[in-house]
Amino acid sequence: MIAAHLPVLVVLLPLFGGLLAALSRHNEAAFWIALVASIATLAAAAALAGQVMAGGPISYRIGGWDPALGIEYRIDAVSAPILLLVAAMGVAAIVYARRSVTVEIIPERVAWYYTMMLICLAGLLGMAASGDAFNIFVFLEISSLSTYTLIALGRDRRALLAAYQYLIVGTIGATFYVIGVGLLYLSTGTLNFGLIVERLPEITSPRALIAAEAFIVVGIALKLALFPLHAWLPNAYAYAPSSATALLASTATKVAVYLLARYLFAVFGIQRSVGPISVADALMALSLLAMFAASLAAIFQNDIKRLLAFSSVAQIGYITLGLAIANEAGVTGAFLHIMNHALMKGAAFMAIGAILISAGSSKLDELAGIGRTMPVAAGALTVAGLALIGVPGTSGFVSKWYLVLGAIEAGRLWLAILIVASSVLAVLYVGRILEVIWFREPAKRSLEAQAVPLSLLAPTLVLAALTIWFGLDAGFPVELASSAAKALLGVSKGALP
Amino acid sequence: MATPRGILAIEPRRRRVLAIAVVVLLVLVGVDFFVEHHGAFGIDGTPGFAAWYGFASAVFFVALALGWASLAAVRGGRRDD
Amino acid sequence: MTGMLLSGEASLALALVIPALAALAIIALARHPNLREAATLVAALALFIVVVDLLTGVLAGARPALELAHLAPGLSIALHVDPLGMLFTAIAATLWVANSVYSIGYMRGNDEPRQTTFYACFAIAIFATMGLALAGNLLTLFLFYEILSLSTYPLVTLKRSREAMRAGRIYLLTLIGASMILLLPAIIWTYAISGTLDFAPGGFLAGRVGPEAMAVLLGLYVFGAAKAAVMPLHRWLPNAMVAPTPVSALLHAVAVVKAGVFTILKVVVSVFGIETLQTTGSSAWLVYVAGFTIIAASFVALSADDLKRRLAYSTVSQLSYIVMAAALATPLAVIGAALHIAAHAVSKITLFFAAGSVYTAEHVTKVSAMDGIGRRMPWTMAAFTIGALSMIGLPPTAGFLGKWFMLGAAGGAANWFAVGVIIVSTVLNAAYFLPIIFRAFMKPANGPVREAPLAMVVALTATAAGTILLFLLPDIPLRLARAMVGV
Amino acid sequence: MTDALAAMSPAYPLIVGSLAVLLFRRGVVQDALALLAPLAALALVWLVPEGTSVPLQWLGLQLHPVASDWLARLFGTAFALAAAAGVLFALDRRSTMERAAALLYAGAAMGVAFAGDLATLFVYWELMAIGSTLVVLAGGASQAALRYALMHVFGGILFFAGLGIVAAEPGGLALRVFQAGSPGSWLLLAGILVNAGAPPVSAWVADAYPRASWSGAVFLSAFTTKAAVYVLIRLFPGEAVLVPIGLFMAIYALVYALIENDIRRMLSYSIVGQVGFMLVAVGIGSEHALAAAAAHAFVHILYKSLLMMAAGAILRATGEIRLSALGGLAKLMPVTAAAMVVGGFSLAAVPFTAGFVSKSAIMAALADDHAALAWFLLTAVSAGSFLYAGLRLPFFALVNGKAPDTVAPLPVSMKLAMLVMAAFNLAIGFSPALLARLAPPIGAVKVLSADHILFQLQLIVAAGICFGVLLKLLAPKSRITIDFDWLWRELPAAVLGRLIRARKQLQGFFEPVLTTARSGIGERFPVWAVRLLEAGNWRTGDIALAATALLGLALLVAAV
Structure with a gap:
């Protein structure tokens, strides 16, 4: 009974959890509501993933309406891993938040903060679960708005500015996206992915579609x-x-990547030429630029959080590069890296968060020798850093393996070398962190750092442990990623001529 | 008779020794005429061959050595000794 | 049947577990230096016993294997002993014992800081070496290769001085960088070509890829394994000389550089296959590169006044002997290469022990300051002399063995370039080692006889004796080397 | 018993003796051990049965550590005698290092003589290099010792390379006759020739030996070059290229010996010259010629040791070894003077000395083989040899000039050693059969025939007259003559200096360019690149602009 409604439950659970948390107005209660809601969501996502892996795609029609008129939720091999990932990261972040909010959020807003986290989760999950282009826009807005709030809740005054900037940019993106969807609707007369794909061959003049593609892709x-x-x-x-x-x-950008993959492979066709170059080539060029420019930028950062943020831009470059390679190994690599990067970057940000809470700074030069006083957090940061480099034995290695394999199978040895060359830049920025936190004499702040509670460290350590686990036994994520890749490449045959 | 100079200036004692040596050599060459030779190359079996060949060789090698020395000799020691 | 006490699988597991546990124990005993060192010694001896047991089995023909983790379809972390790996394992395990004894003398004698870090990272490095030597496939080898790079970084930077940190950065960046940019693509390329990474006697690339591509692939492997210090990727090695001497010994003799040449040799023998390389001629170019490295590094060593720097360039040169032999790709040549790994390990560790001993007792680091040191430290410098003779390749020292096979191979293959390189470099070796010895023994001593701490003297005497013993009784390494190429 | 003996190389007593000397550092015990070792070796030389010992497995090779025949015994006897006499001579020099090194050196040479295969031979060959280097080193001249060592490493590795290559040939490690044709055998030959003092490395002999101590040079003069001759007889009999090389060595050495001032340097050149004689004979290659070469090597060890002893005695007694600074020693040091004359005469092949016997055998072999050029040249060189060894050396050292007021007294042991060696020289001279017993094939040569003695006497007297006339020209002068060692002592330094200067110039040229380039990159690093790297500080408008631009671009491309 419940099983049949799982595709919608996975979105509704956090949504209602969020409402409950907002109503509770009590910090502790809000936390427990959020925890229960997120765990339930994770259970739902896991069950969905199990169903998909066992029995293929699941289609759920809201209210029983035909997809042409109503909204279809569609869980397949591509979206199941994303759901699972987002739900899992949601649990980890909420567990982590219990202690971190006491320091970082004004007490009166803590319940509100949990609400926003849950709603953000609901938005992200909705984007992954929905099979309706406009419905996705709605969820996109839900997640974006809650994200702006989450950022703005930071105590640093610059957080407000950052939230504002993101608000503007996010709105532009959403606008582009909705314009694109509109154009798509004008061309095909439907908003349902499945129907769009079905009707594409009938379109004679693709010009509007190309404009739609431009708007949608740039928006995403x-x-x-x-x-x-x-x-x-x-x-x-x-x-x-x-x-x-x-x-x-670990979630927001990943869901966007998922969306990009969906549109490029299922709808527009990634190998199609637009003018002189193919979409894949353009995406590849931008990905490579991201990998190198952002890694270079990361090297010159002093704030570890900013450093990791630039690193994220670079790592997203790997993911989009995997999509651009567009063979099975490459796309598998991309999906693996979506999951692996979420784990390692989650661990890294949680670890640096713990350090920030304890030592009061995330500046590299003030954290010399922090490994002495906070070995666990620094250890987790180290594991995450090694995974960012792609050291074997960490999950980062496995995703890089598939990316390089994809490049080589595509007959592009130079691309393989570029991929690994950019991970050497990661050696530089990770090396900087490791050198400072482990091999310098402790700075004042490091010596004064206080013990960190277990609830902060536990999710950090779980993510770090998973990073190593999936580095040594990658069977599960590889299976998820490769079935996602097969699904994507399988449907891309039906794309635009 | 002018006194010989330079390398030919021979003091009396050496002159006596030299004279004896010449006499001995002459005697040896003389005896050489009366022994049976087993020369392998013809000329080396002729009496007195060793005398003139030996003298010529000695002069030749002295000349060769002194000539080489005048070309390749340097005063003083070696840099890395 | 095989005369082993333990099952092969148990031995394999123990070879990894013992050093790993040792590292943990060392960290736990950080506050009790005597117990901490005892842990190192006990672990080293235990590992030695396990390895000897394993060796008995391998000599009797056993080839135990053990899968540690299944990474993904077709990819696994697995151990599988082969004769070459056994040889390297035996070298590293044996020298760990010697180095542990020596380290205790050195670290205490010089009152070095961060000794717990030293012993712990050393144990991890041994752990990585065991894994690398026993690796059953390229992926496993790469995994442990990287662990080795990472675990030795804290050792290189042990002094924490500006210079040490700089050396550490060069060290890490060169080794990790090269392995990422070149070695990893090479491995993945190999996988893409053949669908497998499992080492196989005779290799598995024959016929799967053209000669030119094979030459490129070999190049990726050779330069990717930058631990082998083939020029121009050799700079990290002399730079890493800022570390304490036991670390240098680890780098030069026990593990790190040996891991590099081992990787190359292993790839040549068990991935490409020497017959394949021979028939395609894909490794011919490497003879020239290695030959150049041999000669050029010798010239640098000739002009170096710093003793450890001279030794470092000597290592660069000696490593390329092994690479050159691998590139010759004949059974005789790779036997020579394998023997030279053993011979260089035991002699170079002797040289470094002696250098460290001189430093500990006299704080002398320059060759030009070593006048008469042999009269004051006769044991140390006698050992140094034996090590140096081995580097030159004179009998009755181990260095003779490898050169013997290499020369035979080079001549047999009519590769006169290689023959010439060996001849010239031998003379150069003598030219930079003999002056040290002559100076040490012939110049008047400027003080009384005063040897280094006993532990150090014992260790260096043992390795010097090993250098001669290996010459007299080369049977075991030779049998392993022959089994490697199946003759 | 015989089996046990068959495995006993005569090298072992010497090597054990060397170690024993190291262990027993003081006094009579060491002396006794040092003397006993060569005598024991001598006994073994004759006790070891002829034939090859049981093979030994090592490094997958079949080794024969001991093999004996008349040739090995001949050289073994010479080496043992030289070692015994050398130790006796050096008994008064209390240098454990030199003594141990000398015994090791002698033992290694002995090992070469009795080696039953190429690998064993090589091991002893290298051991010989180590021992001899230590002997040179014990004299205190570490630079010269270094050059000596490097030269032997060079020779050793050539030999080694050749060995490694020929070992893979069908003959394996067996001692056998090679034709210098394949690269392996060429390398082998080159390696042996380095030790023999052949051009272009002849100069190492005269560079190193005179740097040893007064006793060390005695040992040095005996082993290395003769061991090389032995190996050539074994491996390259009849190798034609040896004839010109030997002739060159004979003439080269004569030229340098005639103008040399340092007695021991002169004697060192003389070694090269005499080895040249042997090489010619080996190159001829008939059974007779090979035996003659071996016999000459034997005799050469006897008289060259004697001469080196005499030179050492002079050095020890006066502290001086330059002819130009010596003179009139005959009355002060009668035994030494007698030794020098006997040795010099033996070298110059004056009848009734050992040298006459062996050199006659060589000349007879050349004549039998109709090697006219070699015969005439070597006859001429013989005459020239008398000039320096029989006349110039004794005359300027012992007769001419002002004698020093006093000289340090020599110990009995030194005198005894010289007397013994002189006695050997004369004994063989008067009874050539003694030598023929060691080298059977030369028994046929009739040495003490009237025409032969007459021939040699004429040659000598004629040379003597030449010396008498040209006496002043041959007077010793303090100078050095450029030799082959210029190649490795001066040339590399010159080249290196030039290279360093060139590199500096090059740097000077490129430095400004590089500096400009470096600062240029720093200064002109494009503004947009900096902006890209600092993306975190972009204004919102910038991001919007970028997005719009990208969209515009996409639409533009699509529209085209």
Whole structure:
């Protein structure tokens, strides 16, 4: 009974949880509501993933309406891993928030903060679960609005500015997206993905569709911080509360990437030429630029949160590069990296958050020798850093493996070398962090750092442990990613001529 | 008779020794005429061959050595000794 | 049947577990230096026993294997002993014992800071070396290769001085950078070509890729394994000389550079296959690159006044012997390469022990300041002499063994360039080692006889004796080397 | 018993003796051990049965550590005698290092003589290099010792390279006759020739030996070059290229010996010259010629040791070794003077000395082989040899000039050693059969025949007359003559200096360019690049602009 409604439950659970939390107005109660809601969501997502892996795509019609008229929720091999990931990261971020909010959020707003987290989760999950282009826009707005709030709740005054900037940029992105969807609707007369794909071959003049593609892709690119549209991200991540940063870094951009993959593979066709170059080539060029420029920028940062934020831009470059390679190994790599990067970056932001809470700074030069006083947090940061580099034994290695394999199978050895070359830049920025936190004589702040409560460290450690686990036994994520890749590549045959 | 100079200035004692040596050599060459030779190359079996060949060789090698020395000799020691 | 006490799988697991546990124990015993060092010694001895047991089995023909983790379809972390890996394992395990004894003398004698870090990271490095040597496939090898790079970084920077940190950065960036940019793509390329990464006797690339591509692939492997210090990726090694001597010994003899040449040799033997390389000629270019490195590094060593720097460039040169032999790709040559790994390990560790001993007792680091040191430290410098003779390749020292096979191979393959390189470099080796010895023994001493701490003297005497013993009784390494190429 | 003996190389007593000397550092015990070792070795030389010992497995090779035949015994006897006499001579020099090194050196040479395969031979060959280097080093001249060592490393690695290559050939490690044709055998030959003092490295002999101590040079003069001759007889008999090389060595050495001032340097050149004689004989390659070469090597060890002893005695007694600074020693040091004359005469092949016997055997072999050029040249060189060894050396050292007021007295042991060696020289001279017993094939040569003695006497007297006339020209002068060692002592330094200067110039040229480039990059690093790297500080408008631009671009491309 419940099982049949899982596709919608996975969105509704956090949504209602959020409402409840807002109503409770009590910090402690809000936390427990959020925790229960997020765990229930995770259970739902896991069940969905199990169903999809076992029995193929699930279609759910809201109110029983035909997809042509109503809204269809569609969970398939591509969206199931995203749901699972977002739900899982939601649990981790909420557990983490319990202690971090006491320091970072004004007490009166804590319940509100949990509400926003849940609603943001609902928006993100909705984007992944929905099979309706306009419905996705709605969820996009839900998640964006709650995200602005989450960022703005940071105590740093610059957080407000960052939230404002993100608000403007996000609105532009959403607007572009909705314009694109409108054009798509004009061409095909439907908003349902499945129907759009079905009707595409009938379209004789694709000009409107191409315009739709331009608007949609650029709109999503803004949300996923594709280079050079990434400039909002460093500030947002740097000044948001730690738990919000961890949540956003590991989910928001990932869902946007998922959306991009959906549109490019299923609707528009990634290998199609637009003018002199193919979409894939353009995406590849931007991805490479992101990998190198953002990594370079990361090297010169002094604030570890900003450093990690730039690193995120670069890592998103890997993911989009995997999509641009557009063969099975490449796309598998992209999806693997969506999941692996979420885990490692979540761990990294949680670890630096713990350090920030305890030592009062996230500045590199003030945290010399912090490894001595906070070995656990520094250890988690180290594991995450090694995964960012792609050291074997960490999950980052596995995703890089598939990306490089994809490049080589595509006959592009130079691309393989570029991929690994950019991870050497990661050696530089991770190396800087590691050198400072482990191999310098402790600075004043480091010596004064206080013990961190377990509830902060537990989710951090779980994510770090998963990063290593999936580095040594990647069977599960690889299975998820490769079925997602197969699904995407399978439908892309039906794309535009 | 002018006194010989330079390398030919021979003091009396050496002159006596030299004279004896010449006499001895002459005697040896003389005896050489009366022994049976087993020369392998013809000329080396002729009496007195060793005498003139030996003298010529000695002069030749002295000349060669002194000539080389005048070309390749340097005063003083070696840099890395 | 195989004469082993433990099952092969148990031995494999223990070879990894013992050093890992040792690292934990060392950290736990940080506040009790005597217990901490005892932990190191006990672990080293235990590992030695396990490895000897494993060796008995391997010599009897056993080839135990053990899968540690299944990464993804077709990719696994797995151990699988082969003769070459066994040889490296045995070298590293044996030298860990010697180095532990020596380290205790050195670290205490010089009152070095961060000794717990030292012993712990050393144990991790041994752990990585065991994994690398016993690796059953390229992925496992790469994994442990990287662990080795990372675990030795704290050792290189142990002094924490500006200079040490700089050296550490160069060290890490060169090793990780090269392995990421070149070695990893090479491995993935290999996987893409053949669909497998499991080492196989005779290699598995034959016929799957053209000669030119094979040459490129080999280049990626050779330069990717920057631990082998083939020029121009050799700068990290002399830079890393700022570290304390036991660390240098680890880098030069026990683990790090050996891991580099081991990787290259392993790839040549068990991935490409020497017959394949021989018939395609894909490794011919490498003979020239390695030959250049041999000669050029020798010239640098000749002009270096700093003793450890001279030794470092000597290592660069000696490593390229092994690479050159691998590039010759004949059974005789790779036997020579394998033997040279063993010979260089035991002799170079002797040289570094002696250098550290001189430093501990006299704080002398320059060759030009070593006048008469041999009269004051006769044991130390006698050991140094034996090590140096081995570097030159004179009998009765171990260095003779490898050169013997390499020369035979080079001549047999009519590769006169390689023969010439060996001849010239041997003379150069002598030219930069003999003056040290002559100076040490012939110049008048400026003080009384005063040896380094006993532990150090014991260790360096043992390795010097090993250098001669290896020459007299080369049977075990030779059998392993022969089994490696199946002759 | 015989089996046990068959495995005993005569090298072992010497090597054990060397170690024993190291262990027993003081006094009579060490002396006794040092003397006993070569005598034991001598006994073994004759006790070890002829033939090859049981093979030994090592490094996958079949080794024969001991093999004996008349040739090995001949060289073994010479080496043992030289070692014994050398130790006796050096008994008064209390240098454990030199003594141990000398015994090791002798033992290694002995090992070469009795090696039953190429690998064993090489091991002893290298051991010989180590031992001899230590002997040179014990004299205190570490630079010269270094050059010596490097030269031997060079020779050793050439030999080694050749060995490594020929070992893979069908013959394996067996001692066998090579033709210098394949690269392996060429390398082998080159390695042996380095030790023999052949051009272009001949100069190492005269560079190193005179730098040893007064006793060390005695050992040095005996082993290395003769061991090389031995190996050539074994491996390259009849190798034609040896004839010109040997002739060159004979003439080269004569030229330098005639103008040399340092007695021991002169004697060192003389070694090269005499080895040249042997090389010619080996190059001829008939059974007779090979035996003659071996016999000459034997005899050469006897008289060259004697001469080196005499020179050492002079050095020890006067502290001086330059002819130009010596004179009139005959009355002060009669034994030494006698030794020098006997040795010099033996070198110059004056009848009734050992040198006459062996050199006659060589000349006879050349004549038999109709090697006219070699015969005439070597006859001429013989005459020239008498000039320096029989006349110039004794005359300027012992007769001419002002004698020093006093000289340090020599210990009995030194005198005894010289007397013993002189006695050997004369004994063989009067009874050539003694030598023929060691080298059977030369037994056929009739040495003490009237025409032969007459021939040699004429040659010598004629040379003597030449010396008498040209006495002043041959007077010793303090100077050095450029030799082959210029190649490795001066040339590299010159080249290196030039290279360093060139590099500096190059740097001077490029430095400004590089500096400009560096600062240029720093200064002109494009503003947009900096802006990109600092994306975190973009204004919102910038991001919007970028997005719009991208969209515009996409639409533009699509519209086209």
